[in-house]
Each structure stands twice: as structure tokens, then as C-alpha cells.
Amino acid sequence: MVDISLATLLTQVFTGLVLGMIFVLLAVGLSLIFGLMTVVNFAHGSFFMLGAYFGFFLLGLTGNFWLSLVVAPLMVGVFGLIVERLLVRPLYGRSVDDPLLLTFGLSLVLIEAARLIWGKIGVTFDPPRELAQAVNLGFTMFPVYRLFVIGVTGAVLLALWFFLGRTDLGLIIRAGSRDPLMVRALGIDLGRIRLLVFGIGTLLAGLAGVLAGPMRGVYAEMGVTIVIESFVVIVVGGMGSLAGAVLAGVMIGEVVSLTTLVAPKLAEIMVFVVMAIVLLVRPSGLLGEAGLLE
């Protein structure tokens, strides 16, 4: 039954790219948060889920998809700021386990809160009509909305690249994730930088959620498995390397997607197979630096 035309293959490459984009958004946020504050944010999947629910809520309230797309991630980011200040900040200087445990507890709370607020049945929300169609790409029909997801993610990554690479604040963030002590020695208030980074990271998770909502449906457990896969992505990319996270996200999206086409049984394990191979061959992931965060 393995008769795969070039058209099908190309379609699946595009599908993999869409999946990869969601991974990338989650992984970049995780990587920023982990890099700067060694917080393993287990609740990242719950912020993803919150983004989707906020999008659904705002769309119901305003009827405007574009507004929801912008405001829902911001709401998640603001919520992230509150979480950092009230819950994560007291844990700085303690062992790496503590934030992991805390965010694990937080994810339980958020999932259950979502059920209480929005009910136990999942919800769905749709993109506007002009995005809900399929468009002819020449070799296949492809849903416009999925192309839109690729575009939005690309734009956001560009903006982030500019921010981190070309602004003073971005420079401090990157320096902080390399050597927090040195940054503090330079008299920079790391507390505010951490707050900001946690906000940006969770905002990106929220954006991933609101983008994924129309494709996958919105339900309370939607972030449970994807958070593990996102950890895999940042490890494959190399801890602390944002370019690595982008590269690995796209790569894993493609691997999963193409495996689904030829051997659907293997798709769910490929994420881990890729990681095992990469780590056994390249000790610090694709673009990671040796010795960092070992």
C-alpha cells in the first residue's frame, strides 16, 4: 500500500511544517525560560492550552478572530508574569527540582480550572471564512489556515530574532542565559529580565495554543503530551540554542509527518528515536554547545 506520489509527499512536507511551527513556538519559549532561569517549566503545555481557551473565549465575546489572535497570547503572557512573580520567583537559588515540581502542580491546577470554567467537553472555534477554505497549491489542495499558521510563526520568529539579536534588552537576555553571574555583576537587575522572559515564553506558548485551536480542537488536556515533545525538541536542538530549537522543531515536525505517511504505527515513537540518535551521535544536540547545562 506504499504508493506515494510526489504530490502526496509534498503535501505531507507542508503538513510537517505546520506541526513543526507549533513545536517551534513552544520550544523557543521553553528554551528561553530554561536558558535564563534554569526553570523546567512543566506547565508550558497548560499555558498552550490556556492560549487556545482564551482565543475561544475572546472569539465568542467579540466575534473577531484577528483580535483574539493578538489578545489571547497577550493574556497568557500577563498570566505568565503573575505566575513568575508569585510562584516561581521564590524558588530562584534553590535546586532545579523545585520549579519542576511547582510547575507540575500548577499544570494540574490549570487543567482542572479549565474544566471548571469551560466545561468537560472540549470546545471548537473556527478561523474566519477566508482562512477556512482549501487552496490549490498546484500539486494539491491545502487548507489556507495551515499556510497562515506557517506565515504567522515565521513572522513572529523574525521579530523575536530581531529583538534578541538587535536590541540591548535582547542582548542582556542572551548574555543572561549564558552567564547570569556576570550579568548581575554588571549591575543589571536580573529579576526584571527573568520576569520579562517568563512573560515572553508563556506568550509564545499562548500563541501556539490559539493557532493550534482551530486545527486540533480545544480541550483541557491538549497540552499534556506536547510539552514532553517540546522538551525533546529543545534537547535535540541543543539546550540554550534558539536556532537549534527552530531547526529541531521543523525537523521533528517533518519526521513525524512523513513517518505518518509511510508507517503510521511508527509516528508517535519517531520523536524519541530521533532524539536518542541525535544525542548518542552529537552529545549536545544539533546546535548546542558542549558543556552547557550538563
Next chain:
Amino acid sequence: MSGIRAHPVAVFLAFFAVFPFLVPYKALATQVLIYGLFALGFNLLYGYTGLLSFGHAAYFGLGAYGAGIALAKLGVPSVWGGVAVGLALASAGGAVIGFLCLRRRGIYFAMLTLAFAQLLYFIGFHLADLTGGDDGLRGIPLLPVRLPGVEISLDTPVAFYYFTFALVALAVAALKRILDSPFGAVLGAIRENSDRAAACGYDITRIKLLSFVFSSAFAGLAGALEALRLTVVPIESLYWTTSGQVVMMTLLGGAGTFFGPFVGAATFLVLEDRLSIVTESWPLVIGLIFMAFVLFLPKGIWGTLSGGLYGR
């Protein structure tokens, strides 16, 4: 009070001999013992050696499937045979996976252990003829325990508890021996500073691997006992959520403390058991309690208690 520290095995024996009468029902007490043992195995690797495994479900699951398949499919005629197969399979799995994963350190090590555990889950899922696949392995007989001269039925919850108690007590005594040996002292050195331990001339890779294998064996024994207790092995025994659970239990109780794993398992399981009867939203309450523990008892419950008692 210093007796707790001087004679932990005796304390364990005394406390868990009466434990079933302190909790609502015996099957819960047994569950606490089994998960406590699982966490004990994890703690040997994490708390005492400083290696965070995020794939300990692999050895728990190998122990469970090993015992289950031996008894249900291969017709092994004795409980001891089943437990031995589970223990052997988990230890062998630990040796192979440990060997591969120990080539990397830190977070990369943790993620490799996760990858191999997920690989085993995947194999278990699709090897349905042997494992029952996603329906789980069923039909494990609960045979009577044969000792020289006696045969004891495990059919009642009390009998099963004390059977588990005996085996877990042996494991606890074994752990004490390991920690008290020179090998145990090196483990501490590796946890504190792996490079320095290496510089002192220890073959730290071999020592880490040995610790990994011991840890897997404890987890495997726990898995084998769980297979006997439920007479079914669910596929999720191998899933990452099971690994996550044992990490949480250990950290909650206090990593690197002797009784932490049991305290963590008891707290987690008893809370879940009682709360879920009271409210459907019990995960919310558990989550809040978890967060409170982290914020206010950073060394875990037992770590904080013993720290307070001994001024550690």
C-alpha cells in the same frame, strides 16, 4: 529520636508492620509499599547518585511485564519464579539502557532515559500477542507462596500486604547495606562532584552504571509486585506519566533521604485516594497542595522533618 537515623531498617519494619491499620484499607497500604519501593529505587539513582532519570517507568514496566508474562503466558509455576523473571528483566534492561544513557550527562542523560522508556512503551503497545497491547496483560494467576514446609495463600488483602512487606523490607535492608558500603560512599562523592570523584581514581562510569542497575532492580521488583497485586499489567506502566509519578513522589517526600520515598508515596497515594472520593476536582486540590509543599517545604516532607529534627 536519633534512633531513626541509627536504625532505619528497624524503624521501617516497626512502622510498616502496623501501617495497614493506620490507613483506610489494606490494598492502599500495599500500594504505598510498592510505590515506595519504586521511589526508593529512583531515589538511589537520583537522590544518592545525582542522576535524574526520567524513564524509570521502563524498569517498573519491565518488572511488571516480566513477572506477568512468566506467570500468565509461560506457565511459570511459582510466585518466586515470576518475581525472579521480572527482577532479572528489569536489571538487564537497566544495564543495557544505563550503559547507553550514561554516555551523556545532565539534562541530556535525563532525556535519553525518557527516550528509551518511550521506546519500550511503544514496543509493548505493538507486541500485543505477548503483552496484551493497549488492553493490558490479563490472566496473571495469583499463586500461593511456597516456602519450605508451608504454603501461604495470597488471596486476602492482609496476606498480600505482609508478603509485599517481607520483600520490600528485604529491599530496604539491601539499600541500607549498599549505602553503608564503600560503594555507597563513592555514590555520595559522585553526587557532590562527579569530576572530583573521577580525579580521585574511581571508575565513576562503572559505579554509576552499577547504581543504575541496582535502581532498576528495585523498580523492577516493585513492578513485579504490582503485577501480582493487580493481576493485570496496564500498558501505561511503561508510559512517561509513570516515570513522572515516581519523580514527584520522591521529590515530595524528600530526595536523598532514606524514608523520603515512602513518605512521598504515602502522601501522594493517600491524598489521591481520599480526595478523589470527596470531589471530582481533586487534581486541583492536589496541585495546590503540591505547590504549597514546594514553596514552604523545599526539602520535601521527610527532608524538612528530619532536617528540623537533627538540625541538618
Next chain:
Amino acid sequence: MNRRSFLTTAAGAATLAFPTVLRAQSKEPIRVGFPLPLTGPFAALANDLQRGATLAAEELNARGGVLGRRLEVLFRDDQLKPAVGAQRTKELIENEQVQFIVGGLAAHVQMAINEQTKKSKVLFISVSQSDEISAKPDTSPLTFHEALNPTITCRAVGGWAAQNLGKKWWIVYADYAWGKQCNAVLTDVLKRHGGTLLGSTPYPLGNAEFVAHLPKIRAAKPDVLMSATPGADNVAFLKQVISFGMKKEMRVAQPLLWLPTVKEGGPDVYADVYGGINFYWEVEDTIPQAKRYVAAFRKRFNMPPGDYGCYGYSGIRELARGIELAKSTDSDAVAKALRANPVYDHYKGKQWWRACDDKSFQDLWIVRGREPGKLLGEWGLLDVVSRIPANEELDRTCVEKGLA
């Protein structure tokens, strides 16, 4: 707070949480354990199940209980995990001393529960889909299966679809036990009806990405696109089918439609999708028993019953009937009594237990999602297209199940 006061509080809160339990008649109550996944992705179905069982117990107690004793149902969250289901069953039997177990939602949890009830020699009425639970080696003389199973559902829905929707099919199924069973049975049914299977596409459960497959399926021009995609995957699948404009070009059918999922997806997604269902409340128009049941359910919960709620209702009512026939709460006696008097009718017409496997046979319906704008209130989401009468030939024979 010490342990005792904590437990007392917990017990008090537990009583508050289940106000359904009526005031004690003088004698000891009959206690029934009911594990179900109150948390996790099937929580909405579980709540419906809980409502059905609650209503049944309340009705029984209002008319004086069972054998003059109050019937008490103890619900427990199994988290949709077999190990938890097994643990909760142990707790119910050992700690709460329940005499019977009803419940379980999802095959793998049922089987873990079943292992415990077999060991403790407690009667278990299983109330969700599974082929294995009524077959060797899982079943036992104390294991009864009230729900439909994949074989029955897929033979019924598949046969109907082959006759009424078209004979050229493409099947998409989730690659796990239920999906694989559905694929096998549907393939077989189609062949027996002289149809053509154009293709069959498995996908990993929970990874609902079909975009690469859909153009291929579309090009094959099947009459019927048959999908065994459970839970959240189902909505995602249909949305993608719609985005390719395929719903207009072919009939979309599935072995089962779940009322909460149909509500989640909404009429835009589910309009014109065909599926099987064990009960849909609008059949009350034609079935007097259903009219009574739906009215009672509405009165109690302000909403009509869903599909799984009926299994919970019927499971508890049937247990009570067995106890009364046996005049005893002994599990063996109740099982014997049910086997000796196998015919019953609690909510949708005649059902019966097949003697050799203690499997319940019952009608099911073919329904179709309504167009937007044609809904009948919040829950009037489906049109009833056809009734498939109960028929033992829809299931495997007891010889095939290893029981004869």
C-alpha cells in the same frame, strides 16, 4: 488536623457530594461500586453515565428500595487508567464492602476492573464497549456486559451503510484496539455486501493530522468515507474533511456518534454525518419506555439523557432486577437469576442476556447530524434515520468467543 478528623470530614463531604442517597430504610443498604473516569478526556461521557446510574438508584429507592433495602451507589474516579480502576475496585470491595460492581468506561479499564471482581467473586456489570469482556479468557460467570461492542456496532452500522449509502468505501481508523477492531469488522461487512474497499488508512491515536491523506482519498472518489476516530480526533478529522470540501462529495459515516462530542463539534461539523448510537432521546416519540425514561431524566437533571447515561441507568436497574429475582445479594445467585430470566426492558424496548456469554442484546439506531438551524434545543442534534433491531447474529457466536 489528625487522621481521624480528616477522615470524618471526608466522609461527611462524601455524603454531601452524593445527595442522591435517600434516607436509610431500616435495614442495611445494598452497596454497589461504580468506577468511572470522572477526570480525563472522557469525563463528559462519565458524567452522563453517573447521572443515569444516579437516576436508577433514586427511582429504586423511591419505590421502597431493593428487597426493602436502600440501594447505595458509590462512584469512584478511575481516571481512565486501568491501574487506578483496579485500585478503586479493590477499595470499593475491601473498604466499602460493596456487593456488586457496575461501571467502567473504555475497554482496557473494564478489563482491569474485571480482574479484581473475578478474584473477589463479585458480580460485575460492564457498561461500555469491548469485544473481549464477553469472550474467553476475560469473561467469567460473574461478568455481564450491558453495552454494545465493536463487532455489533460495526456490523450493524457497516451493513446499513453498505445498503443505503454506497458500496465503495475508504476507512480511516485510529491505530489501537478499538480502531483496529472496527477496521477489521467493517472490511469484512463490506465484503459480505459485495462492496469495494478502495483503501484503509490507520493513524496514530491522538495525532489527528489527515491533510496528506485526504487528497488521495478524494481522488479515489469513494461513496462512503468511514471513520473510526474517537474523542477529540473525531472533530479534528471532520473539520479537515470539510476544509477539503469532501463532505459534499461523499457520505461520511462512523460506527459511533457520541452526543457530547457532537455537541462539542457543533452542527457545522456534524451536519449529515451518519453514525450508530445505542440511544438517542428523541426516540421517545415512538417508544413508551423511552418516553418515561427521558421524562424522568429531564425532571431530575434538566437535560435529556445522552448515550452512555443509558448504560449506567440500565446497568443499575438490571442489577436490582437480578437481586429481586434471586431474593438475595449473593453474586452467584443474582447471576443465575438473570440467566434464568434473561429478558428485560428498562428504557428503550426489549433487551436480553445471551445465556452462553452473558452479553446483552439490544436495539441500536442509525442517526445523522442535523443541519445548523434545524436543531431542537441544546441537545436535539441528531435525526433518527433507522432502527437496527437487536440480533444475536450481529455479534460473534459463543463458539467464536471460545465459550461453547
